[in-house]
Amino acid sequence: MKIVYHSFEGRYSDNPRALHEALRTRTGTEHEHVWLADAEHAHGFPADAATVPFGTPEARRALESADLVVSNTHLDLDWDKPAHATYLQTWHGTPLKRIHRDVLFAPEGRLDRLDHDVARWDLLLSPNAASTPLLRGAFRFPGPVHETGYPRNDVLLAPDAAQRRARVREQLGIADGVQAVLYAPTWRDDDFFGEGPKFALRFDVERFRSELGEGSVLMLRLHYMVSAALSGAELPGVVDVSFHPDISDLYLAADVLVTDYSSVQFDFAVTGKPIVYHVHDLEHYRGVLRGFYFDFEEIAAGPLLTTSEEVVEALRDVDVVRARYGERYAAFQERFCHLEDGRAGDRVLDLVLGEENR
Template sequence: MKKIRSIFNSGLKVFRPILYLLYLFSFLSKRDVSIWSFGGDYNSFSNGKYLAKYIRKQNKGIRIVWLVRRNIDINKIRKDGFEAYYQWSLNGIKLSLKAKYQFLNSYVFDINYWLSGGSIITNLWHGVPLKKLNYDIKSGPSAKLFNPKYLPRWFMSLFILRLKSSHYFLATSEMTKEMFSRSFKVEKEKCIICGYPRNDSFFTSENDALPQYIQSKYNSDEKLIIYMPTWRDSGNDFLTDSKIDFSELNKICVKEKYKYFIKLHPLTSIDTSIFEKFSHIHLLPNNLDVYPFLNEVHCLITDYSSIYIDFLLTNKPIIFYPFDLEKYSTQDRDLYFDYSSVTPGPKATNSQQLMKEISRLGRTEAEYLEKYNHEEVKEMFWKFHDGKSSERIYNFFSNMD
């Protein structure tokens, strides 16, 4: 099967001129405004998943279809009750040519771009940026793709779908609107400020139950801490580089009645067996959606991951552990901001400092929010904090025609 997929993908590149002709012919297809297609990963960070669930719940006569690449688990989507097909299947081709509105999670390869002519493509993206994105990246491995020294961007975009822009882009505030417009080459007026559908779950009582995996390792008198570090472009084993003393951490968690859960980026490759000997430290499954229970988490620990920007909406404590800040910002990815100015929480740069901050979590949340200017930073990134992001997006597009 892998060999067949490899041959198929190689064929797409060889016959790129034919695909461009196919793209032009797709403009002749009559689009149906009642068909909304979604593409990309169906995971925790998928705004598309949460938007699609909202639309289905409203029962507005919209046909929701997921048209995905072969590397996506289509059965997982169907198990959630959605109609789903692979992009180049017969049904996938038909619906790619019919759908008026197409939503993606990252780049246009999330949908069947070659059959998208005449449709309206919207990038829901998967995180408010702290790290520089796309054309704003000036250093690190990704800079070679978005800002090559010897080839013009328009020429590169002929061969790399990741460089093609969507028609609309989802933003969360006036500031992020500017950033997304510049970094993705989308007109500023086409960057719509609605908020993220996945964060709507912070403002509802429908997600009170903790996942079974967490319940099995958690007592009601304990508090949850979740550690969610970001992905490094360099691919280094950053968890080893972080030099966290997990034995000492486990002792603190036992004493303070904390359960420490680690949620790594799906691309992270580490030896997970190192956590098996600890009673209060657990590695969360890659496919576990954290958003429905983030409101139950007492504290988030992270470094540069945009998850903290979402977590600001919960008004809960955040501890930052940027142990490799200088290396990360120079070798992996530039940052948009002065790190200390937009990270409202204590900073630990080594394991000893991290242990100290975790031990001090007993402070009241009110004292924490006031000390670290939490509200000021939250307002920078979020125009809305009302749980109505999906509603705004739905209304915007349904009122377009």
């Protein structure tokens, strides 16, 4: 069986990576694995990975000769799915913010174009019961939606998670005892589709560095759509991990997450580590840009803070955050992480391999 993988327009990451790695460890399964790869992210692929350049005629030929296509987002390419092939759409997060046909704002023609890809899907994964009706409705997807949890989160509960954490921190130059803060904001539609910079850093990095000192380090992870926005920028005291191959490694390396409306909060919660929200534009984002599926104030697993000063103060003693929001955090996990048991990859492989064998 020929399997073609796609993640975030050419990266070796996310659910497709987790499924690829899980399948390679299964005995008695011999398959041809091909990845759509972007040259900018070539460093993230294993040396022995078979790749074709994303967005090229070679990529189209690979897709049109596949038995199974695994993607975590829209494949916005011109190709014809073979009649015998199965297209598994894993998607890439529990949606807090509205997506696809439910968004409040989108450039003309964009959603119509992406609907062509949705029409090719055969199976759609859902990370939890709360997401299933939202994903089905947003994509107008009539096919089967399988609640499996996310394969990419299996590593967070793996027996070697502690060793992996130590290895990643060493690679990033983060010493033992240093508080690693993962700052992972989402993108803004008006910035991205408007004129000017695609992303603006609205967190006061200098305040973070001056007040928390060498005892804390900020790991900056931008959304994949704007990951190059700050490339080459001088940000003292910041480790730019926007191009790190897999964010799951960063969840392990981090001691606390700072985010806004990103779906990273739902995955990070699998670790049980504190979450702090920097929501400086909450009303604008909720009321003008996207809108939310959930009552954010009700479900948030940590404090909703509007200023950098408040965020830094919370980071000064995250044990206080942990204690104050413990019950809310537990409720958040129960609602959104109930399928994350370290075996999601096996469930999905059983599903798709069974589909192929019918």
